[in-house]
Amino acid sequence: MAYCSYLNLYLAFYLSCIAPLSLAQTAKSSVPFKAVNLGDWLVTEGWMNPSLFDGITNKDLLDGTQVQFMSTNLQEYLSAENGGGTDVVANRASAFGWETFRLWRVNDSSFNFRVFNKQFVGLGGQGTQVRADSNAPGDSETFQIIRNDGDPNRVRIKATNGLFLQAKSETLVTIDYEGLGWEDSNPSNFKMTIVKTLKGEYQITNGYGPNRAPQVMRDHWNTYITDEDFGFMSSNGLNAVRIPVGWWIAQDPTPPKPFVGGSLQALDNAFTWAKKYGMKVIVDLHAVEGSQNGNEHSGTRDGYQEWGASNIQDTVVVIDFLAKRYANNPSLAAIKLMNEPLAPGVTLDTLKKYYQASYDAVRKHTPSAYVILSNRLGPADPKELLSFARNLNRVVIDVHYYNLFSNKFNNMDVQQNIDYIYNQRASDVKDVTTSNGPLSFVGEWTAEFAKGGASMQDYKRFANAQIDVYEGATFGWAYWAYKCAANHWSLKWMIENNYIKL
Template sequence: MELVLSHWVFAFWLSCWFFVSPTYSVEGLPNDSKVRGVNLGGWLVIEGWIKPSLFDGIPNGDMLDGTQIQLKSVTLQKYVSAENGGGSNVSVDRDSASSWETFTLWRVSESEFNFRTTHGQFLTCGSAGCSVFATADTPHINETFQVERNNNGRVHIKLKTNGAYLQATTGNQITADYPQTPGWDDNSATFEMAIIANNLHGDYQLANGYGYNKAKEVFERHRNTFVTVEDFEFLYRHGINTVRIPVGWWIASDPDPPSPFIGGSLEALDNAFSWAESYEIKCIIDLHAAPGSQNGMEHSSSRDGTTGWPTNSDYISQTLDVIDFLASRYSKHPALLGIELLNEPSEVSVPLDLLVSYYKRGYDIVRKHSASAFVILCQRIGNADPMELYQANIGSHNIVVDLHYYNLFDTFFSNLNASDNIQYIYKSRQAQVQALSSANGPLLFIGEWVNEWDLMNGSRLEYQEFGKAQLEVYNAASFGWAYWTIKNDRKHWDFEWNIKNGYLQLGYSLRVEGFSLFRFLGLILSTFHLLLL
């Protein structure tokens, strides 16, 4: 009987160990846990939708870098068009507007702009009496125009070089020879300006919109108040063990980054590491914005919506230098958990072979400074297969693939009700998380997700169930998850608001994966029964 009892005791503790021990654990995190993280989005990389008030004081704030406009002559009632999308003449002869009639602004000052065509050339006119062409590859003074506006959507445009006003001629051309200062009546120097898109509100737009002196005040105030040590204390109290911190490439040139970027993000990142260490929180540095932009979006600090990073080897080399800078500076810091080499490269613009090459070189750079820091590889956004990075053989150890899950940004989700959204998490997302977490190679990280959906007027209970489903499914990811984002003007995106108001209940994620008291007792009783047979 003593032998049987000893066997039962051993089986009991073995059952406890198997049941309480998590399936995966992340090296560097305490208690064999995984990442339970929050993104510090909108802090060191600006996204205007997170805090729109940052842009409130910019003069002509609807004409920031990247704004798309169309111009129509009030006398001819025709649209200004760059023939063939750029590279040749400019005409005023189109009854309707499409891509050739759309120009993207590069802001020089609050009233001075360059006009970029669909194919990337700039409108140019060198002297009084000249005709306007769309042939300049880079903008200088001859490509800079002053825009005068009234309150009815009408504009006058004149040369910066000598102040000559542009006019639409009866020959359907634009020339810089209007003979006097035009009024706002129907004259050949007056155009109707329609703003077609004003979607970019990133670091470039904020800094260039204000100008250096005012922008420095705005950035300093934002960096000192948006995320503070009190936020780390809040995260610690609610069981968060990791922060993912988006940074821009210009951080490596702090305190004097290239214009128009504003220094100070490096000091803020240093503060975050100190606060994290005080509260036993780990840090993932995420290179969110690469030089030239890897996806054309504001969070990659694109100036005008174009994606230049993959087409310029200098940009890629510069990005690797940034990774080297970050790895060198923080590799010995006890709060560092990992470095994410690039956020959300575009599937359309970034070829897989180029991305894999960059990731391999980035991995080697991080390993030069640290044998243990995790190297995180973000999946291409679009329709790319996540397995492409699992099969790429980028590095030998501590590799993580980052997927971003949103029930948004796709017409598929606009037709789902609350129950459909929840079932999509349990069926589609759960199957992928389980498959990738058990695959050979990198660990899986759900690096961005949010307790929001494309559904109007969801109830508090429905949000709770949606959040519960995501926490249960993403908790199975072998590396863990990170919520987007810590603070946000849109309340359901705001982690702190969700927690304080009970819309997101972290108890689901902080209990041991798969733990159930009833299943646990059942396993013990079954083991005891077998030993008595």
Template sequence: MVTLQQVLLACLFWLTSLVIANPIPLKDPNDLQVMYSHNEKRYYNYDAGSMGTPIRGVNIGGWLVLEPYITPSLFEAFRTNDNNDDGIPVDEYHYCQQLGYDEAKNRLMDHWSNWYTESDFEQIAQDGFNLVRIPIGYWAFQLMDNDPYVSGPQVDFLDQAIGWASNYGLKVWVDLHGAVGSQNGFDNSGLRDTIEFLNDENLQVTSQVLNTILEKYSQDQYKDTVIGIELVNEPLGPSIDMDKLKNDFLAPAYDYIRNHLNNDQVIIIHDAFQQYNYWDDFLTPAEENWGVCIDHHHYQVFSPDQLSADFNSKIQTACQWGVGVLSEAHWSVAGEFSAALTDCAKWVNGVGVGSRYDGSFNKNDQTSYYIGSCQGNEDISTWSDERKEQTRRFVEAQLDAFEMRGGWIIWCYKTETSLEWGVDKLIGNGLFPQPITDRQYPGQCAS
């Protein structure tokens, strides 16, 4: 009997083969008629087993992997003075280390039990999303000898969340968001300011954890809901050995699921901040390795040049993100992006690090200069009509761009305080389309 998953993968194989066999050079990046005629069946419709519906998803950020800017109250508990962030842990590793295991577990259990609940998943479905991407760290499954992390309960919460998603018709990507030793040095990996993911021992343990995830969430009991597993989030390609990443981590994981587990679960590879088409010759349809999706993340707030660009340039850049993937060999999805036009959100650049936008950025001797004030950034009553309009326009342009191919998963559904990074707040303030297909500014990527 042909399974739904097999049908889906066959469609995926057809699409990626079509793209390879018929690449079209796009002289005009805004020529949507050309793009759509080239890539007419460009979506992975996991419900109907055919191409026709983009992924329209949201990330469940700051839950099973802490990020200080998403839930600053957890980290503000460590504050000792009003003048600086001295003594505040910069990531989950140091959060647990400073508290000790028992107290860290008490606080985290409260966080895991309350930050996301079933009602959130019900609301996500009501808002029109069809998928959630759920980050989890390696330490949920296995610890290194000196790790301070709390381990174990996160897996139960993940399983519970998958059940909630199933209840409300949402699909799930399970995302290994933190690797042993950190794959990028970002606080979202669990451990900031170090990149030792590819050290042999660290790589071995991360691979063991990944195999556990692949084996569990590719089982039949999960596969109707879990339609993809991301092997590792945001490995920092420019700072690591890409050949080792591919040959010693990604390829063995693919081999494990296909040849050891004999499973057709879709696997997701983050682009490692490489240019478009970099991954075309890795696990490609030509090798009949076709259950692969490339995950691209897009932001315009992490360099002074991005922040200072004029608004029309930001829209053009967003539209080009959609064009860029059309000739890639693999199916692809924009697995992270946001509504942010500033980096003013507290700690979005890390605890103790200021904002480039207001000139207070103070990390790694990077140049920062004043673009504008961050005052009132989290108070919608202080936003001008122009800023509200630009935020809505920026969101819509990105949605239109990413729906040129596989779809999108916005980061993230909610934050404690940040307007620009919390989709629930964007929706509540009319800055995100409801229904999702509504456009106040249609055709931005077509003109």
């Protein structure tokens, strides 16, 4: 009996010693992650699924579309003199910033025109002359773009008073034309050039409008990513998903217009499916109010980067909401505080203040979830956050690597792209991976590269090179994206067609 009692005590002591170790090993077993981004699901990116926009009238004139207008009579472009704050003229032989207008869509055919200095075009005072000096759009700043049936880029611009904008002379642009006709000599005729378009969450919801957008978005959320997709991911070697969300999710089910409710339920579903298939979820605040980079994936209305110090508290509220909601969910791996802030518009000091406040918000609800900090894009030191992050617990630095979007990649052949991964990217990963600091995470990468015409074997070699190198990141990597109309950007397609095997 004594021997049995001694043995039982010994076993109890032994188990108490190894239990914490086992738990720690279990907690760490999924790190580094092999993950995939669920892009274009809860934050729309139109290039990934263009057909989603097909039902929108004038779908090429969404919010943020940049347009230029050349008078067919004068053969000169409309311009906001000095970039805004004074008259609109028609005396430019070529078009650049001051001659470019960003659309704010009011309905299918009516718009506000925002100029370079962010004012709006409107009818000045009690006269008829057109000015660009309003800080907020109203009826006087609302115009209908009437397109020619045979040539949709030949347009007339109609004010709410029923009269048309005309270029009387190079220095006199007024709203007082009553005539008709599409002839070149008509001073109210303009050739419209579309310079750039945006197709993000703001564009799709405002484009479809309040009556149609809720159903369109719910149908998309319910079909684009499903339970079966999580099963596919899990069975093919992935153990985590990175899910981009927008700031409006914190106000679901009644977010500010034009956003529509329902994305929060979709995120809840993702957590349920992740638990079912033994996966982890990285929640990524991809779009912040004011836009941190001006890109369509930031939820911007017109492409201006306007997030700054005044937005910190409102953005922390979103992080607090997400942390509180999912803190006790066993599938939560991490919360990313912001995606791709752009330097120098987002200053390092402002970003650190935001990161500290948001880190504190997460830690208020969970001591164990990782907090992910995004490096700034643009002219920024990739190691600029390391010293700051060393003072925080369970923190990750997120970097994004694409052999795209830069002229240096345009003429690289396949082997040069692969060599760049093994040389430069390996060095980049090493620079942000420290023994006594935050973990490193390649949060976005893809098998696509700039120079086309490559073979299947070339793509396989390029993808495998990146997997080899990015496995050196201590928090792991996440492919962009799970689904995409462009095949090499779609990990699902790449796996199904034997380009990638994990």
